[in-house]
Amino acid sequence: MKHLFTLLFALIPALLSQAQGGMLKGRITAAGKPVQFASISVPALRTGATADLYGFFIMTNIKPGTYEIKISMLGYQPLLLKRSISAGETTVLNISLEEDLSKLNEVVVTGVSRATAVRKNPIPIAVIGKREMNMNVNSNLIDAIVKGIPGVSAVTTGPNISKPFIRGLGYNRVLTLYDGIRQEGQQWGDEHGIEIDQYGISRVEVVKGPASLTYGSDALAGVINMIPDIPVVEEEKLAGSFLADYHSNNGMAGSSLGLAYQQHDWKFVLRGTAKAAHNYRNKIDGFVYGTAFKEYNLSALARVDKSWGYSQWGATLYDNMQEIPDGSRDSLTRKFTRQVNETDDITNRPVVPENELRTYTLNPLHQRIQHYRVYNHTKWIVGSGDINTTIGLQRSIRREYNHPEVPVQPGLYVVLNTLNYDVRYNLPALEGIEATVGVNGMYQSNRSKDGTNFPIPDYNLFDIGGFFFAKKSIGKLDVSGGIRYDSRHIRWNDFYVGINKENGFEQHAQLPDTADAVLQFPSFRHNYTGISGSLGFTYNLSQRVLFKANIARGYRAPNITEIGSNGLDPGAHIVYLGNRGFKPEFSLQEDIGFLAYLPDLDISVEIFNNNIDNYIYQSRLYDDNGDPVVIVPGNTTYSYQQSRARLYGAEVSVNLHPRTIAWLTMNNSIAYTEGLNRNEELIRSHGTLVRYLPFIPPMHIRSELRATAQRTVGVFSKIYGRVEADRFAAQSHFYGVDDTETFTAGYTLFNVGAGTGITNKKGKTVCELFLQLDNVFNTAYQANMNRLKYFEYYSASPGGHLGIYNMGRNFSAKVMVPF
Numbered sequence: 001m002k003h004l005f006t007l008l009f010a011l012i013p014a015l016l017s018q019a020q021g022g023m024l025k026g027r028i029t030a031a032g033k034p035v036q037f038a039s040i041s042v043p044a045l046r047t048g049a050t051a052d053l054y055g056f057f058i059m060t061n062i063k064p065g066t067y068e069i070k071i072s073m074l075g076y077q078p079l080l081l082k083r084s085i086s087a088g089e090t091t092v093l094n095i096s097l098e099e100d101l102s103k104l105n106e107v108v109v110t111g112v113s114r115a116t117a118v119r120k121n122p123i124p125i126a127v128i129g130k131r132e133m134n135m136n137v138n139s140n141l142i143d144a145i146v147k148g149i150p151g152v153s154a155v156t157t158g159p160n161i162s163k164p165f166i167r168g169l170g171y172n173r174v175l176t177l178y179d180g181i182r183q184e185g186q187q188w189g190d191e192h193g194i195e196i197d198q199y200g201i202s203r204v205e206v207v208k209g210p211a212s213l214t215y216g217s218d219a220l221a222g223v224i225n226m227i228p229d230i231p232v233v234e235e236e237k238l239a240g241s242f243l244a245d246y247h248s249n250n251g252m253a254g255s256s257l258g259l260a261y262q263q264h265d266w267k268f269v270l271r272g273t274a275k276a277a278h279n280y281r282n283k284i285d286g287f288v289y290g291t292a293f294k295e296y297n298l299s300a301l302a303r304v305d306k307s308w309g310y311s312q313w314g315a316t317l318y319d320n321m322q323e324i325p326d327g328s329r330d331s332l333t334r335k336f337t338r339q340v341n342e343t344d345d346i347t348n349r350p351v352v353p354e355n356e357l358r359t360y361t362l363n364p365l366h367q368r369i370q371h372y373r374v375y376n377h378t379k380w381i382v383g384s385g386d387i388n389t390t391i392g393l394q395r396s397i398r399r400e401y402n403h404p405e406v407p408v409q410p411g412l413y414v415v416l417n418t419l420n421y422d423v424r425y426n427l428p429a430l431e432g433i434e435a436t437v438g439v440n441g442m443y444q445s446n447r448s449k450d451g452t453n454f455p456i457p458d459y460n461l462f463d464i465g466g467f468f469f470a471k472k473s474i475g476k477l478d479v480s481g482g483i484r485y486d487s488r489h490i491r492w493n494d495f496y497v498g499i500n501k502e503n504g505f506e507q508h509a510q511l512p513d514t515a516d517a518v519l520q521f522p523s524f525r526h527n528y529t530g531i532s533g534s535l536g537f538t539y540n541l542s543q544r545v546l547f548k549a550n551i552a553r554g555y556r557a558p559n560i561t562e563i564g565s566n567g568l569d570p571g572a573h574i575v576y577l578g579n580r581g582f583k584p585e586f587s588l589q590e591d592i593g594f595l596a597y598l599p600d601l602d603i604s605v606e607i608f609n610n611n612i613d614n615y616i617y618q619s620r621l622y623d624d625n626g627d628p629v630v631i632v633p634g635n636t637t638y639s640y641q642q643s644r645a646r647l648y649g650a651e652v653s654v655n656l657h658p659r660t661i662a663w664l665t666m667n668n669s670i671a672y673t674e675g676l677n678r679n680e681e682l683i684r685s686h687g688t689l690v691r692y693l694p695f696i697p698p699m700h701i702r703s704e705l706r707a708t709a710q711r712t713v714g715v716f717s718k719i720y721g722r723v724e725a726d727r728f729a730a731q732s733h734f735y736g737v738d739d740t741e742t743f744t745a746g747y748t749l750f751n752v753g754a755g756t757g758i759t760n761k762k763g764k765t766v767c768e769l770f771l772q773l774d775n776v777f778n779t780a781y782q783a784n785m786n787r788l789k790y791f792e793y794y795s796a797s798p799g800g801h802l803g804i805y806n807m808g809r810n811f812s813a814k815v816m817v818p819f
Contacts, residue, residue, distance in 0.1 A: 021061040021235075022085035024069070026093035028055045030076060035097055036712065036763065038073035041232050046267050046305055048232035053712065053763025061235045063264075071095055099659075116471075120478045122536025122550040124208040124591055124606050124651075126151075130201065130229065135722070135753060137774045137812040139252060139277070141198035141226065149206050150651040150671040151606070152224075153697035157787045158291040159250060159280050159807060160322060161193045165785070166208055167608060168647045168673040168696045169221030172559040173585075175211065177225040179314060181375050182215065184418040184444065185396040188561040189569065190787060192398065195318040195371035197297035199243055199256035200271045202229035208651075209589050209608060210554025212532035216441060216465040216486045220554040220587055220612075228301065228314070230269055231260045241818045245275070249810035250291070251360070252277035265304050273297040278358050279323075282808035284780045284801050287357035288788070289336035290325030294362065309379040309386065318371040321362055324400065327791025327804055334797055339365065342405050343633075346793055364407035370397040375420070384428035390440075392420040400569075403452070406503065412569065413451035419443045435470040436482075446560065452505035455567040455576055456560050457521035459492040481535035488528045488557045492564065495521035520566055528584050530555030536591070548593035556585040562616050562640045568632045575631045577621060577639040587612045602655040608648060615645035617677075617694060620738035628738065643679030645693055667704045673697055674733065686737050694735035695785055698744065701727040717757040717765065724751040731784040744784035750776045770814040778809040 028038045034055030041048030042059075044067050051057045064087045072078040076097040083091055118125055126149040133144040142162035146154050154162040155170060164174050176183040178196055185195045204226050211219040233239040240259040246252065254275030261268045276294045279287040296319045303312040328337045328346050336357075337349035356363070375392030395417050402411035424438030441463035448454055469482035498509035498517030509517035536550030565576035589610040596603040618638040621629040629637045649672045656666040675693030677683070682690045702724065709719035730746035753772035757765045782789045788804035796802075 021063050022087055023058070023060050023090040024062055024083075024085060024093065025058040025090060026056070026095060027051075028057065028071060028073075028095045028097060030097045030099055035073050035076065036717065037765065038071060038076075038097070039232065040069065040071050040095075042067045042069055044068065044305060045265075046230075046232070046303065047235060047262060049234065050764075053759070059234070069093070071097065073097060119540070119546055119595065119597075120471075120473075120538055122478070122480060122538050122548045122591070122593075123211070123534070123552075124151075124548075124550075124593060124608075126206045126208070128204050128206075130203065133198075133201075133204075134768075134770050134814060134816065135755065135772065137247065137751075137772045137810055138198060139247070140193050141196055141201060141204075142194055144198065145204055145206065145224065149204075150653060150669040150700070150702070151208055151649075151673070152206060153700075153785060155190065155695055155785045155787060156783070157191050158288075158293075158322075158325060159252075159277065160291075160293045160295070160320075161191060163187075163190065163193065164224055165695065165697065166206070166222040166224075167610070167649060168675045168693065170695065172218050173221040173556060175215055175219040175223045177215075177223060178316070178373070179228050179375070180225065180377060180390060180422075181373065181392040181394075181420055182218075182442070184394050184416060184420075184442070185369070185371050186398055186414065186416055187218075188559050189398070191324060191367065191400075191569075192320070192322065192369050195320070195369060195396070196226055197256070197271065197273045197299060197316070197318070199245075199254065199273050200229055200258065200297065200299055201226045203227045208606070209550070209591055209610075210532065210534065210552040210587055212486070212530075212554045212556075213467055213469060213482050213484050213534050213552070214438070214440075216463060216484070217488060217528075217530070217555060217557045217584075220556040220585060228269075228299065229258060229271070230267070230301065230303075231258070233260045233262045233267070236263055237261070239819065241816055243814065243816045245812065245814045247277070247810055247812050249807055250277040250280035251358070256297075265306060267301075267303045267305075269299075269301040271297070271299045276360050278360050280807045282780055282805045283778055284799070284805045285334075285336075287336075288325060288804055289338065289352045289357060290323045290363070290365075292360065292362055293320065293322040294360070295320045307381075309381045311376065311378040313376050314374070316371070316373045318369070320369045321366055322369070323362055323366045324402070325788060325791060325804065327788070328793055331794055332798060334799065334801075338363065339404050342403060365402055365404060367398070367400040367412075369399075371395070382425075386426050388422075388424050388426070390420065390422035392418075394418040394420070399451075400453075403505070406505075409503070409505065410449075410451050411453045412455070413449040414446060414456070415449060416444065416446045432474075433470055433472045435468070437466075437468050439464065439466045441465055441486075448508050450507075452500075452507065453568045454495070454497055454506070454508065454520060455565050455569045457492040457495040457524075457564050459490060459560060459564065461488065461490045461560075463488045476540040478538040478540070479536075481533065483533040484531070486528075486530050486532070486555060486557075489526075490528070490557075490560075490563075491525040492521060492523060494519055494523045521564060524564065524580060526563075526580075528557040530557070530584050530586065544597040546595050548591070548595070550591045552587075552589050552591075554585075554587040554589065556587075558582040558584065558616060565640075568635055575635055575637040576618075577637065579640050579642070582616060582640070582642055583614045585612055585614045585616060600656065600658045602653070602657070604653040605650070606652075607650045610647040612645045612647070614642050615678075615693075616640055616642050617735075618740075620740060622738075641679070641682075643677060643682065645678055646676045647673060647693070647696075649673035663707055663710050665706045665708070667706070668702070670699065670701045671697070672699045677735070689736040692733040692735055694741055696731070696733060698731040698746070698784060699729040701725075701729075712759065712763075715758050715760075717759050718768070719754075719756040721754045722752065724753075725749075726751065728781075728783070734784065739790075741784070742790075744782060744789070747779055747781035749774065749779055749781070752776060765818060767815060767817045770812075770816075772812045772814075774810045774812070775808060780805050780808070782806060 128148040138144040139159040207223040245254040256273040258271040399410040400412040422440035444461040465486035467484035471480035496509040496517035500507040534552035565578040675696040706722040731744040734741035755770040
């Protein structure tokens with residue numbers, strides 16, 4: 001018994017040491033001064049802490065082991081250390097950071113197979129973080145990206161509908177990802193945006209140019225990866241943040257609550273968001289009827305980190321109710337009118353009462369977009385390599401209500417279900433070569449429900465592609481590239497449309513009851529295949545000056561509207577006609593870049609040239625007499641065409657951050673894109689009207705002067721003030737046949753902003769405030785990529801203004817409270 005007690009007393013300290021974790025503490029400084037609010041994290045454990053007012057930090061209850069420890073702070077070069085943590089012991093770190101105002105070491109993962117520094121990747125990549133997005137006035141996430149990244153633009157239909165374009169290419173040519181899962185939500189439509197919570201994103205990475213290598217079809221123009229906000233939290237403590245956002249122009253009020261909790265190897269994140277707005281206004285149109293919206297979002301995430309790797313589960317719910325403007329007005333007063341009868345001649349519509357222009361109650365003619373997603377990422381460490389798997393399920397429900405006498409009857413009602421899958425193996429490095437092999441794709445089904453308009457058939461689609469990617473560093477030269485093969489099979493059965501005898505509307509007629517129905521979509525089966533690839537290099541003249549060059553072949557299979565459409569899309573007010581004989585698009589793009597991250601100056605020059613075979617675009621349809629074809633009164637008819645195209649241009653950024661005036665920075669950028677239509681037959685018949693491609697953004701020059709306080713003033717920290725000038729040149733290079741596009745005058749918008757953090761006595765931030773005033777001088781303008789510019793029923797107006805103008809002056813106040 002004596003020996004037993006002796007053994008137990010000997011084991012108790014050991015057991016206690018195993019039960020408790022280790023401690024990590026220390027101080028972060030730069031040039032002998034404390035770095036306030038620097039972040040220190042242990043990525044493998046998904047935990048971390050923030051330095052206080054004097055640079056001190058402490059982390060407790062860390063599981064014993066050897067870990068990489070990351071220290072980062074805006075304006076300083078990030079630092080990565082490896083330390084062993086022992087149970088019951090304290091590890092002390094005194095860390096000195098090196099000042100660096102550039103993003104030289106920013107790490108991204110989009111468009112490549114492994115985490116890669118921007119400077120080592122030959123493909124043009126841009127990154128924007130949450131703080132930068134918070135500084136701008138944004139009604140949606142795409143607007144935030146457009147304002148922060150040169151070369152990215154958007155086709156808009158009101159303040160909450162933005163479709164991203166990269167270097168003049170958009171829709172299904174831009175692949176959007178949420179946490180690595182490709183977003184599938186009827187991307188071909190003009191009248192709805194990206195189904196993602198703008199407040200739940202911590203970081204956006206944009207690949208400019210073909211990225212078909214790792215993602216397959218639809219990445220012809222590039223990739224936008226939106227990474228959800230997963231805050232660093234301390235063990236067994238609840239943390240989170242609350243955000244409130246208000247816009248004066250359209251009364252938009254948004255709020256978002258995020259919560260995070262960590263227990264041992266597990267981490268949980270939950271976020272809910274709601275926002276609503278009435279109609280926006282400008283000094284030409286007043287309040288623009290039909291632009292109000294309501295949006296709700298909910299997302300949840302759970303992650304477990306183990307010695308074998310990690311597994312992450314996520315789920316999102318998106319619900320957006322968006323009004324649909326049609327531009328109808330009284331011909332003399334130019335006041336907006338509304339449709340009240342099922343059929344009318346537009347001129348007899350009543351004027352919208354003033355009180356209905358400022359209400360948050362949506363009018364009966366609106367659309368509702370719902371998107372649901374569940375997914376899993378898992379990584380298994382296998383020796384010196386790792387296997388990564390992704391599987392996701394999505395459902396997109398799209399309803400457009402366009403029947404004023406029967407408001408509960410949707411005109412368009414489609415449900416899109418998608419299964420995404422991805423398996424890739426990062427091989428162990430061999431002779432300095434890091435290689436990845438993988439296969440990914442999707443299965444998709446689209447079904448029409450209780451609607452009255454059927455622009456596309458019910459279809460099934462199966463996509464699969466395999467790829468090989470490798471990279472190697474040879475002295476100052478970083479080389480990377482790979483090859484991919486894709487196959488897409490799409491099919492649909494005969495689709496009949498008949499008359500519903502109860503209400504007189506059209507309906508989907510099911511076999512065998514098709515006697516009085518019309519075969520709107522004859523059956524179709526086809527298989528599209530393509531080979532894509534890329535090869536590029538980065539030459540490091542020094543750690544801070546480098547050249548990049550890349551050549552890539554992109555591939556895109558035609559989307560469902562381009563090959564199968566035959567009907568009215570009520571939200572777009574367009575009858576689309578597809579072409580079953582289309583071939584896949586193939587592009588060959590060359591990129592050359594120069595980057596210099598100097599002590600007082602950052603310079604980035606990116607030049608591109610892109611030739612596309614079988615480019616698909618819309619064109620008005622005419623009969624043999626040269627008159628426009630009208631299938632549905634009040635709606636235009638477009639058919640898709642295919643030709644060769646060329647796009648070329650450049651983006652240049654020059655950012656000044658003089659060390660002698662450390663509080664001052666000046667950021668400047670210019671983006672230019674030219675799009676040429678190479679359809680020689682069409683050029684011979686229509687001349688210069690068809691020389692250019694549609695939806696090409698004008699030259700955009702942006703300059704920002706920002707002052708940032710270098711120290712805390714009382715309770716105020718991170719104080720900044722900024723002045724911006726946005727210059728959009730006139731767009732005289734447009735697709736002018738049938739007035740599809742018209743000349744757009746140039747304009748300049750001036751914006752100002754300020755913000756600060758507020759700290760408590762312990763130096764901890766208790767809230768952050770962002771104030772921004774856009775379009776200070778209330779300039780009246782029409783963006784050439786704003787579809788509302790062309791929402792006009794008359795050929796002349798008393799004031800000389802046609803179409804709808806963009807938003808006027810807008811003040812935004814945004815408050816974020818961490819806890």
